[in-house]
Amino acid sequence: MHEKWDYTGDSVGHRPRFNIVCPYCNEPMAMRSSRLRRIMRKDGEFIPTNCIGYKCPTCAVVRRWNVAIRPSEFDSILAQRGGNDVYYPPIEEWTEDDRIAQQLEALGYFGGRRDDFVIRED
Numbered sequence: 001m002h003e004k005w006d007y008t009g010d011s012v013g014h015r016p017r018f019n020i021v022c023p024y025c026n027e028p029m030a031m032r033s034s035r036l037r038r039i040m041r042k043d044g045e046f047i048p049t050n051c052i053g054y055k056c057p058t059c060a061v062v063r064r065w066n067v068a069i070r071p072s073e074f075d076s077i078l079a080q081r082g083g084n085d086v087y088y089p090p091i092e093e094w095t096e097d098d099r100i101a102q103q104l105e106a107l108g109y110f111g112g113r114r115d116d117f118v119i120r121e122d
Helices: 071-080 097-107
Strands: 005-007 015-016 030-040 046-055 061-069
Touching: 005 061, 015 046, 030 061, 030 071
Parallel strands: none
Antiparallel strands: 005 015, 030 046, 046 061
C-alpha cells in the first residue's frame, strides 16, 4: 500500500524508505511523533492514516506526512500503543543528539539528557 513507507509492526507504525532531510538546513531530521487518524473523504468513507512528524534538530522546522494505511495496520498499531493514538519516541532516543539535548536544556529540561535531569525543589 505504501510506496515510500514501510510498516514496522511496532508502536511507531511506519518508517520512511527515504532520507528525511531539512529543506532549510540540509540536516537529517529526527522522528518526533506518530498519530493515528481517520480522515473522512467527501463520500463519507474514513481512511485510516498515520500522521508522522519529523523535526530538524538545527532550525526546529517540523514536517508531517499523513500516510494512508490498511485498517489492519491501524488496529495493530493502536493495540501496540495500548489504545493511545499518539506515540512519541522515548527521551533516550531523541536526546542522543547534542543539539536536541541543548535545546531541551534551554527549554527548562535541566541537563537535557535523561541521566542529567534535576528535579528542582523551589
